[in-house]
Amino acid sequence: MQISITVNGQQRTDEVEPRLLLAHYLREVCGLKATNIGCDTTSCGACTVIVDGLSVKSCTVLAAQADGGQVTTLEGLAGPDGEMHPVQQAFREEHGLQCGFCTPGMVMAAVGVLADNPDPTDREIREGLEGNLCRCTGYHNIVRAVRSAAQAGPAAGQVPQAQEVAR
């Protein structure tokens, strides 16, 4: 079947099997390999991306379900001049990562948390990230990074190139 998805601001049309998962579409068809596949069972959150403004686990979404929509991956967060998104900047400054495997999903989930709640408490940050596992257990600095990003202003919860999608 044919699908048209705006990925990181660029519209593309691809011929895919209906069973193709969004995570595989992004990695294999679009060549965007920041999105990691960890548990592959909707548990770990490593494959989190933003679809139509909401965080989702792309291992449990068909590419066809995103047909006609807007998808943002970690690659789409930084500005065109390479300037990091406030959440990326905060993860770097607060050392919100250790091995880095969970980081793309953690950053995208954090953007989703801040889009929903621009000024979360630490508890709200932790609950907002409950679907993302860090096997290094580096949670303290991740929470610190999200708090720091929130203090940087409302831009931390904004998804570049995302537009309101009429439903």
Add this chain to the structure above:
Amino acid sequence: MIPGSFELVRPASVEEAVAALVEHGDDAKVLAGGHSLLPLMKLRLAMPAVLVDISRIPGLSYVRVEGDEVAIGAGTRHHELEKDAVAAAEVPILPYVASQVGDPQVRHRGTIGGTVAHSDPASDLPTALLALGGTVVVQGPSGRRDIPITEFWLGFFETALAEDELIVEIRVPRTGSAGWAYEKFTRRANDWPIVAAAAVDGRVALANMAGSVVRATATEEALARGASIAEAAALADQGTSPGADMHADQDYRRHLARLLTRRALEKAAGAPAAAA
């Protein structure tokens, strides 16, 4: 893990969806948020030949007051219910329980119709819906019919829904300021409940104490004849048939059912708003 091959049908209306279900019979499964179905398909525990994607049908996502009831569109996603002002005012147990499902990413996809149709005995929202009572509105080739919620879940992954019928709406009574609570016991933050108890307006439902979600009828009867909360809650596991797994054996689940029922009833009796 990759699902088996299937044909994807994307109806634009409920009528088209029902027609697809009639045409494909038990070869077809309905896809809404996909957060129960796609994991099963990735494990090849489900291999439907046809998926009927109802998520593009307009007008299936809403929460509105209709007379003494609140009507919820089957396509309403958990995060929408969680933040819905009408639901918060009229039937506050539902937004709270919606907020207890999985994690934010799961709640962004999962729908109330999907969790009702799936009939997993450990599901949060069906437990609350069973305590509320109400109606599942389904549409088939000969039109709509109402199925009482108390008669909807027949067992593990088994419901009263015919294979050519689609859930279109859930209707529950407006509970307003009546006391309510949902007590969910998990090992980790975003787990399914090992056992959960929902209490609202003197009714109690339990998750994971049988093949489907069940009412704690002995507790309800005891409350109706004036028993204390402690006495009534001590009967919560009567008539249940919990399973055993690596998390809990049957005795422990029975203990949890009694304990969580007592906590839920106490919370519901004490402060209506305290559980949130």
